Amino acid sequence: MGQLGSVFTMVLMLAVFYLVIFIPENKRKKKYAALLNNLKVNDEVLTKGGVMGKIINIQDEYIILESGPDRTRIKLSKSGIGTVINLNTNEAVEKK
Incomplete structure (x- = not known):
């Protein structure tokens, strides 16, 4: 037993x-x-590295963000996205 x-x-x-x-x-x-x-062009996102920007182009595995007053463009992997910012309320929709 x-x-x-x-x-x-x-x-x-x-x-x-x-x-x-x-x-x-x-x-x-x-x-x-x-x-x-569900990422779309013109979505505001916050990357895992802390960079906030707007999606201007979506490719298969990469996106291009536009960030800052200089409109700097950054190419990064989709997996680098940490949060999508809701434009209506400026609150995070999803946080990793």
Whole structure:
């Protein structure tokens, strides 16, 4: 009976670990993938590096941002986007 109890405890610990770690992480990944798929030209974004700018061109895996008063253009990977800024309320829609 002692071995059965320890096996049950191990299975229970693995189930709790899965529920606490993997399920929320998968939800976060799906939400972030949806954010990247819904990027549009003229969206205001904040990169993971802290650069804020407006999307002026979207390619397959890259975007081009226009940032600052000089309208500096920056080419970066879509995965570099951390947050999309809602233009109506200036609040972050999604934050990584």
